[in-house]
Amino acid sequence: MGVVYKAEDVKLHRFVALKFLPDEVAKDAQALARFQREAQAASALNHPNICTIHEIDDQNGQAFIAMEFLDGMTMKHRIAGRPMETELILSLAIEIADALDAAHTEGIIHRDIKPANIFITKRGHAKILDFGLAKVTPVGSKVLGAMGEILDATAASSAEHLTSPGTAVGTIAYMSPEQVRAKDLDARTDLFSFGAVLYEMATGTTPFRGDSSGMIFDCILNRAPAPPLRLNPDLPTKLEDIINRALEKDRELRYQSARDMRADLNRLKRDTSSGHMRAVGGSAAPLSDSSVLAAADPTLVPQAPTKPQLSKPMIAAAMLVTLGLMAFGAYKLLTRSRGFNLQNMQITKLTENGKAAKAAISPDGRYVVYVLRDGEKQSLWVRNVGTRSDVQVLPADVVSFQGVSFSPDGDHIYFVRSDKSSFGYRYLYEMPVLGGSPHQVIRDSDAPVDFSPDRKEMVFMRGVPERGVIEIRIAQLGGAGERLLATLPANATFNYGATWSPDGKTIAVPTLGVGSNVNWVLNTINVADGKVRQLFSSGGRFVGRAVWMPDGGSLVTPVGEASLGRGQLQSVDFPSGALHRFTNDLSDYIPNLDITHDGKMLAAIQRIRVSEIWTATATDSTRMRQLTSGEPPYAAIAPGPSGKVLASSGDGDLWLMNPDGSERTVLVPQAHNFLSISSCGDRYVVFESNREGKVELWRTDADGSNGLRLTENTGRSDCSSDGKWIFYAADGKIYRISSEGGTPIEVLTVPGGARGPLKVAPDGSLLAFIYTEGSPVAVPKLAVVSASGGKPQFVSQLPGDARGLQWSPSGKALQYQLTRNGATNIWEQPVSGGAAQQITQFASGLIFDFAWSRDGKQLLLTRGNESSDVILISNFR
Numbered sequence: 040m041g042v043v044y045k046a047e048d049v050k051l052h053r054f055v056a057l058k059f060l061p062d063e064v065a066k067d068a069q070a071l072a073r074f075q076r077e078a079q080a081a082s083a084l085n086h087p088n089i090c091t092i093h094e095i096d097d098q099n100g101q102a103f104i105a106m107e108f109l110d111g112m113t114m115k116h117r118i119a120g121r122p123m124e125t126e127l128i129l130s131l132a133i134e135i136a137d138a139l140d141a142a143h144t145e146g147i148i149h150r151d152i153k154p155a156n157i158f159i160t161k162r163g164h165a166k167i168l169d170f171g172l173a174k175v176t177p178v179g180s181k182v183l184g185a186m187g188e189i190l191d192a193t194a195a196s197s198a199e200h201l202t203s204p205g206t207a208v209g210t211i212a213y214m215s216p217e218q219v220r221a222k223d224l225d226a227r228t229d230l231f232s233f234g235a236v237l238y239e240m241a242t243g244t245t246p247f248r249g250d251s252s253g254m255i256f257d258c259i260l261n262r263a264p265a266p267p268l269r270l271n272p273d274l275p276t277k278l279e280d281i282i283n284r285a286l287e288k289d290r291e292l293r294y295q296s297a298r299d300m301r302a303d304l305n306r307l308k309r310d311t312s313s314g315h316m317r318a319v320g321g322s323a324a325p326l327s328d329s330s331v332l333a334a335a336d337p338t339l340v341p342q343a344p345t346k347p348q349l350s351k352p353m354i355a356a357a358m359l360v361t362l363g364l365m366a367f368g369a370y371k372l373l374t375r376s377r378g379f380n381l382q383n384m385q386i387t388k389l390t391e392n393g394k395a396a397k398a399a400i401s402p403d404g405r406y407v408v409y410v411l412r413d414g415e416k417q418s419l420w421v422r423n424v425g426t427r428s429d430v431q432v433l434p435a436d437v438v439s440f441q442g443v444s445f446s447p448d449g450d451h452i453y454f455v456r457s458d459k460s461s462f463g464y465r466y467l468y469e470m471p472v473l474g475g476s477p478h479q480v481i482r483d484s485d486a487p488v489d490f491s492p493d494r495k496e497m498v499f500m501r502g503v504p505e506r507g508v509i510e511i512r513i514a515q516l517g518g519a520g521e522r523l524l525a526t527l528p529a530n531a532t533f534n535y536g537a538t539w540s541p542d543g544k545t546i547a548v549p550t551l552g553v554g555s556n557v558n559w560v561l562n563t564i565n566v567a568d569g570k571v572r573q574l575f576s577s578g579g580r581f582v583g584r585a586v587w588m589p590d591g592g593s594l595v596t597p598v599g600e601a602s603l604g605r606g607q608l609q610s611v612d613f614p615s616g617a618l619h620r621f622t623n624d625l626s627d628y629i630p631n632l633d634i635t636h637d638g639k640m641l642a643a644i645q646r647i648r649v650s651e652i653w654t655a656t657a658t659d660s661t662r663m664r665q666l667t668s669g670e671p672p673y674a675a676i677a678p679g680p681s682g683k684v685l686a687s688s689g690d691g692d693l694w695l696m697n698p699d700g701s702e703r704t705v706l707v708p709q710a711h712n713f714l715s716i717s718s719c720g721d722r723y724v725v726f727e728s729n730r731e732g733k734v735e736l737w738r739t740d741a742d743g744s745n746g747l748r749l750t751e752n753t754g755r756s757d758c759s760s761d762g763k764w765i766f767y768a769a770d771g772k773i774y775r776i777s778s779e780g781g782t783p784i785e786v787l788t789v790p791g792g793a794r795g796p797l798k799v800a801p802d803g804s805l806l807a808f809i810y811t812e813g814s815p816v817a818v819p820k821l822a823v824v825s826a827s828g829g830k831p832q833f834v835s836q837l838p839g840d841a842r843g844l845q846w847s848p849s850g851k852a853l854q855y856q857l858t859r860n861g862a863t864n865i866w867e868q869p870v871s872g873g874a875a876q877q878i879t880q881f882a883s884g885l886i887f888d889f890a891w892s893r894d895g896k897q898l899l900l901t902r903g904n905e906s907s908d909v910i911l912i913s914n915f916r
Contacts, residue, residue: 042058042059042060043056043057043058043059044056044057044059045108046105048105053108054108055093055105055106055107055108056105056106056107056108056109057103057104057105057106058103058104058106059101059102059103060101060102060103084141084142084145084147086137086138086141086142087134087164088134088135088137088138088164088165088166088167089138089141089142089166089167090106090107090109090158090166090167090168091106091107092104092105092106092107093105093106093107107166109158109160109166110160110161111158111159111160111161112158112159113154113155113156113157113158113159113168114131114154114155114157114158114159114165114236114240115153115154115155117154117159118154118239118240118243119386120243120244120386120624120626121243121386121622121623121624122240122241122242122243122270122271122273122274122623122624123240123241124382125241125273125274125275125278125311126308126311127163128237128240128241128278129278129304129307129308129311130163130308131157131159131163131164131165131240132237132240132304133301133304133305133308134164134165135157135165135167135233135236136233136297136298136300136301136304137297137301138165138166138167139152139167139226139229139230139233139297140296140297140298140301142167142229143226143229143296143297147170147174148174148224148225148226148228148229149167149170149229149232150174150218150224150228150229150232151169151210151213151232152167152213152229152232152233152236153210153212153213153232153235153236154236154239154240155210156168156169157236174224211252211255211256212235212245212247212248212255213232213235213236213245214231214232214256214259215227215228215231215232215259215290216231216259216260216288216290217290219256219259219260220260225290226296226297227290227293227294227295228290229297230285230293230294230296230297230300231285231286231287231290231293233285233297233300234246234282234284234285234286234293235247235286237281237282237285238264238267238282238286241267241270241271241274241278241279241282242265242267242270242271243270243271243623243624244270246258246264246265246286247259247262247264248669249668249669254668254669255669257668257669258669259288260288262669264286265671266279267279267282271623273620273623275307275311277303277307277310278307281300281303281304281307285300379610379621379915379916380914380915380916381621381915383914383915384622384912384913384914384915385912385913385914386624386626386910386911386912387910387911387912387913388645388908388909388910389407389422389424389427389642389908389909389910389911390409390422390908390909391908392411392908393906393907393908394411394412394413394906394907395409395410395411395412395644395907395908395909396409396410396411396412396417396440396644396907397409397410397440397441397442397443397487397631397644398410398443398631398633398642398643398644398909399443399444399445399452399487399633399642400424400445400633400634400635400640400641400642400911401445401449401472401635402445402447402448402449402635402636403449403635403636404424404635404637404639404640405423405424405425405449406421406422406423406424406445406449406472407421407422407424407642407909407911408420408421408422408432408443408445408452408454408472409422409443409909410440410443411435413435413861414858414859414860414861414862415437415840415857415858415859415860416435416436416437416438417435417436417438417439417440418431418433418434418435418436419431419432419433419440419443419452419454420432421452421472421473421474422909424911430473430474431474432452432470432472432473432474432475433454433470433474433477436459437459438456438457438458438459439456439457439465439839439840440454440455440456440457441455441456441457441465441484441485441486441487441534442454442455442486442487442488442534442535442536442631443455443487444487444488444489444490444633445472446469446490446516447490447494448494449472450471450472451469451470451471451472452469452470452471452472453467453468453469453480453487453488453497454467454468454470454477455467455468455484455485455486455487455488456468457839463811463817463818463819463839464483464817465483465484465485466479466480466481466482466483466484467479467480467481467484467488467499467518468480480517480518481499481514481518481521483501484499484500484501485499485500485501485502485509485531485534486499486500486534486535486536486537487535487536487584488536489536489537489538489539489546490516490539491539491543492539492541492542492543493543494516495515495516496513496514496515496516497513497514497515497516498511498512498513498524498537498538498539498546499512499514499537500512500534500536500537500548502529502531502532502534503531504531504532504811504817507528507529507530507531507553508526508527508528508529508531509526509527509529509531509534509548509550510523510525510526510527511523511524511525511526511527511537511546511548511564512524513566524546524564524566524569525564525569525570525571527548527550527562527571528552528553529550529551529552529553530550530551530552530553530557532551533550533551533581535549535582535583535584535630535631536549536584537564538584538585538586538587538594539566539587540587540591540613541587541588541589541590541591542591543566544565544566544567545563545564545565545566545591545613546563546564546566547561547562547563547564547574547585547587547594548561548562548563548564549561549562549582549583549584549585549596549630550562551581557729557733557734558576558577558578559576559577559578559580559581559582559599560573560574560575560576560577560582561573561574561575561576561577561582561585561594561596561611561616562574563613563614573616574611574613574614574616575611575616575617575618577598577599578730580598580599581597581598581599581606581630582596582597582598582599582630583596583597583598583606583628583629583630583631583632584596584597584630584631584632584633585611585632586632586633586634586641587613587634588638589636589637589638591613592612592613593610593611593612593613594610594611594613595608595609595610595611595621595632595634595641596608596609596611596632597609597628597629597630597631597632597643598618605626605627605628605689606627606628606629606630607620607621607622607623607624607626607628608621608622608628608632608641608643608912609621621915622912626645626646626910627645627646627647627648628643628644628645628646629643629644629646629907631643631644638916639913639915639916640911640912640913641911641912641913641915642909642910642911642912643909643910643912644907644908644909644910645907645908645909645910646905646906646907647905647906647907648672648689648903648904648905649672649903649904649905650672650673650674650689650887650901650902650903651665651666651667651668651673651901651902651903652665652666652667652673652676652684652686652696652700652899652900652901652902653665653666653899653900653901653902654666654684654698654897654898654899654900655879655897655898655900656896656897656898657848657891657895657896657897657898660865660878660879660880660881660898661880664699665700666684666696666699666700667696667700667703671688671689671690671692672688672689672903673686673687673688673689673694673887673901674686674687674688674689674713674887674888674901675687675712675714675715675716675888675901676716676888676889676890676899676900676901677715677716677717677718677890677899678718678890678891678892678893678899679695679718679724679741680695680718680720680721680722680723680724680741681721681741682698682892682893683695683696683697683698684696684697684698684700684899685706685716685717685718685724686716686901687710687712687713687716687726691709691710691711691712691713692705692707692708692709692710692712693705693706693707693708693710693712693716693724693726693743694706695743698892698897706724706739706742706743707724707726707739707743707746710726710728710737711728711729711730712726712727712728712729713727713729714726714727714729714734714754714755714756715727715755715756715757715796715797717756717757717758717765718741718758718762719738719758719759719762719763719765719778720758720761720762721741721762722740722741722762722778723738723739723740723741723758723762723778724738724739724740724741724743725737725738725756725758725765725778726756727753727754727755727756733751733752734751734752734753734754735748735749735750735751735753736748736749736750736751736753736756736765736767736776737749738765738778738780747780749765749776749780750767750776750783752769752770753767753768753769754767754768754769754797755767755768755795755796755797756768756797757796757797757798757799758778758799759799759803759826760799760801760802760803760893761803762778763777763778764776764777764778764799764803764826765777765778766786766797766799766806766826767783767797768789768797768808771788771789772785772786772787772788772789773785773786773787773789773797773806773808774786775826786806786826786827786828787824787828787829789808789810789822790810790812795808795809795810795819795844796808796809796843796844797844798844798845798846798853799826799846800826800846800850801846801848801849801850801895802850803826804825804826805823805824805825805826805832805850806823806824806825806826807821807822807823807844807846807853808821808822808824808844809821809822809837809844810822818836819836819837819838819839819841820834820835820836820837821833821834821835821836821837821844821853821855821868822834823853823870832870833870833871833872835868835872837855838857840857840858841855841856841857841866842855842856842857842858843855843856843886843888843889845889845890845891846891847867847891848891848894848895848896849895851869851870851871852867852868852869852870853867853868853870854866854867854868854878854889855868856886856889857877858885861883862881862882862883862884862885863881863884863885863886863902864877864878864879864880864881864886865877865878865879865886865889865898866878879898884902884903884904885902885903885904885905886900886901886902887901887902887903888900888901889901
């Protein structure tokens with residue numbers, strides 16, 4: 040509501056800030072009263088962490104406030120979606136708590152504490168701003184003002200979630216429960232809001248989120264935010280305790296004063312910063328001199344009294360040497376990331392369409408090429424980074440891009456793309472950077488290419504699904520002289536791209552293992568002899584394309600954070616393979632990554648997925664009901680025991696809820712599920728779990744207890760309707776195993792190997808599965824066989840972009856998902872033959888998974904939207 044100017048006080052020769060009301064607001068009596076209240080409330084306070092008010096006056100009918108000039112940035116801009124350092128969090132939080140204590144002591148309740156109203160000066164100190172919504176109350180016999188509560192009359196549609204006219208005072212995302220309920224407020228409302236700010240400082244995100252004010256209100260009143268340590272594992276556990284106490288919904292259980300909160304923050308700062316304390320799981324323990332010596336050199340620790348003792352001068356000399364070694368070690372530790380300066384790292388969103396799929400940046404950083412995915416169609420665009428202008432270089436078509444790259448001179452684009460006829464077979468093309476006729480360079484290439492430092496050769500990947508391997512090949516720039524460098528046993532579906540080291544001696548390749556070894560691994564290959572070495576293994580977490588720093592001493596790669604349900608960037612030391620966190624925010628970085636020649640700018644894809652649980656009637660899919668809101672994104676869904684709904688979330692937890700969405704509970708925390716889930720009658724729940732690189736088939740009781748590992752090395756699974764048998768795919772075969780456990784029984788061998796979901800018919804007599812057939816062009820097929828094995832009774836070709844698989848409630852047809860024109864719908868293929876038909880009519884939104892209730896009357900969906908944009912990361916070196 041204010042317009043602020045930097046000005047000079049010509050009498051006192053100092054800079055000040057002048058805050059004016061805009062002309063369109065100045066005539067509003069309520070706005071003017073708020074303006075006056077801000078000046079009166081703040082001027083009553085004299086505190087180093089509250090912005091000082093010099094005077095309020097008017098000039099030619101224009102009211103203004105003269106206040107202290109501050110140089111720095113707001114906390115909102117300082118956080119910028121990323122957690123702050125613990126030491127900075129504590130120092131700023133202590134100052135904020137002290138300022139709130141001063142205000143509350145004078146009877147002033149701010150009522151709008153949020154990051155945008157907290158300023159951080161260049162010297163690193165906090166200043167509370169904007170007392171325009173302050174409530175002034177009597178303190179003892181002293182009355183600070185006669186100002187009453189006035190509802191905020193300003194409406195805003197920004198991401199700040201400001202209140203609309205006539206609603207409760209405050210900023211929605213940071214309101215306390217009593218603010219939401221429009222109850223009488225006291226100082227504890229500021230402490231809740233401060234807790235929300237502290238949460239955002241520690242995690243980079245707000246604790247209460249939603250797509251509407253109603254959804255945010257529901258979160259504030261009824262839902263606990265995600266634990267801060269889950270979003271930022273580096274936090275002290277005591278800080279999480281402080282945040283949780285500040286965010287207590289019952290104000291009687293919350294901190295009762297800012298003074299108490301400040302004391303806990305001071306205590307934590309003392310315990311975490313003292314040179315004589317050692318952090319242990321967020322607590323602190325004394326560290327003796329002997330412990331210090333032992334950590335550096337066990338021979339320097341004084342021995343038992345029965346042995347000769349070191350003299351004091353010798354001990355002193357040894358301690359000096361040890362401290363020198365420790366200092367040198369600390370220096371090496373701090374500089375091990377090859378000159379990274381992550382505290383000043385900047386992340387800039389380059390696209391706003393939410394449809395970017397793959398991206399690469401030119402060697403000089405001038406251009407970014409990216410794939411735009413719009414429904415089933417994909418096109419290729421080039422953006423000028425400086426002017427932010429786009430040029431479409433390839434029109435939209437029903438094709439699939441697997442990777443994009445720039446030539447070493449930046450004049451040409453290389454891209455890997457399928458044809459319309461087959462999504463599983465791709466070609467490498469080259470074309471001028473701003474458009475032109477593509478020229479085919481290589482047949483059968485499955486990942487973005489990279490180039491040797493001398494610009495004479497390129498490396499590419501070729502998946503061979505029927506052999507379960509990925510070939511790493513080298514060719515000249517024009518495609519001639521192709522030769523095999525190495526063959527890696529790996530899942531040929533995942534090809535994120537090989538990259539060449541700056542000295543030309545090594546190539547880095549991420550792969551996913553096959554068979555019983557399903558670890559994600561970052562491999563390095565010696566270019567001279569083709570020898571393969573494992574740089575690091577991440578277990579079940581994905582590893583994306585790894586790009587080299589110019590000195591060749593480290594790489595940066597996206598790594599899936601299993602406990603967070605998203606990918607983050609990690610730096611990898613070469614040749615040691617040691618991992619270090621590069622980003623630590625709420626973004627989801629997908630496996631695509633590229634870097635400029637000087638190593639000063641990264642191009643990545645940032646993804647946001649919203650996926651909630653919905654139900655619809657079997658007779659009318661338009662009659663839908665939303666069961667969840669603002670939850671972690673849900674992935675798989677299935678009918679659960681006793682008529683309940685079973686679902687898995689993006690972070691791998693298993694959830695159980697009533698058919699109306701009530702009583703949502705985590706059935707199996709950290710289940711590490713990512714394939715499929717099912718229930719065997721009302722007794723058991725069955726799921727695959729990927730722990731430490733092994734996919735295992737697990738069974739629990741209906742309440743999540745008594746977990747039992749049935750077998751390992753499994754693929755998709757499903758339970759028979761009577762709950763007696765579990766069918767699963769593994770090593771190109773389908774097996775069944777008793778739900779009580781025992782020895783698996785082979786049912787049949789799948790031609791080409793099972794490649795997708797496996798489903799048991801409602802009556803248990805038939806199995807349906809997806810496999811691929813043909814080489815080198817693999818075509819997806821849908822097959823139906825008897826549950827006891829034998830030859831397929833029905834085979835049909837599937838569209839290349841079909842996803843999911845379910846039996847219709849009648850058992851006479853199979854259903855799958857197709858996305859067309861930006862919306863996902865369910866299609867049905869009769870097993871008696873004939874053409875597939877679309878059975879839902881959604882005009883928007885994506886379906887991530889679907890299933891039918893056991894009685895066939897309700898369609899269960901995980902449905903929502905996904906956006907992905909190109910981001911540029913800079914200022915990290």
